[in-house]
Amino acid sequence: MQSGAEAPATGSRGAEQPGVVLDGVTKAFGAVVALRDVSLRVAPGEIVAVAGPSGCGKSTLLELICGLAEPDAGEVNSAPAALMPQRDGLLPWLSALDNAGLALRAGGASKKAARAAAHEHFEAFGLTGFEKARPAELSGGMRQRVAFLRTLLAGRPVLCLDEPFGALDALTRGQMQRWLADALEREPRTVVLVTHDVEEAVLLADRIVLLSPRPGTVVETIEVDLPRPRARTDLAVVELRERALHALGEPSTERA
């Protein structure tokens, strides 16, 4: 959870925040070109989803934004960003409370202070009663909420969420998508949400950036100018989902 370096640490909100800017970014691993000439802008307070097929460089994009990797060409400028990794990254030997407070501990907070700060959110995160539970004792949805809380408590203005609900069953995923939409409505953040699920992108984002198969390049950007809360059955949601699938070259799908 390192930041993109020199950008000044700002509060979690405010018009002076630079948000995220990628300009003509290319990134390769040896002979494998993961991303090619990707440009992307996320304004402060905006939720941008990045969707595309597996292996098209989505996780790499987040690593660049968080300063965990450097581009081979192009420029990355971002306010300090916290990463919620693709696998929840919870430490199995720590309690839910200590996992949630991990970024605070890493920042120098005492165990007591980190626990107190994390615990303030446990009720809103539906985690009351599970403070001492280890990750193995939590449901998949709870683990994702602990991981999300840890990302929030890192106190960085930009949140990079890497397929946060990808490993959940369909029912839990739907519940968690609604929960995240509500949480961001209550407390807006600058969010880059990576997903391979275009429906999730339409439900949650202000804008969707669609990437091609590797090497990932931007094939289309879709503005999601729809009121919230959004339901997967809303006609406008279905239409945008179909448009996104079409842009990705996928046959339309009917989902249960």
Ligand code: ADP
């Ligand atoms: P996505 O998240 O969209 O599935 P990734 O960003 O994880 O895609 O990976 C894009 C491509 O880059 C893949 O082919 C992957 O194997 C490769 N890749 C990613 N990280 C590394 C790395 N550290 N070393 C070598 N290859 C990598």
Ligand code: MG
């Ligand atoms: Mg990935």
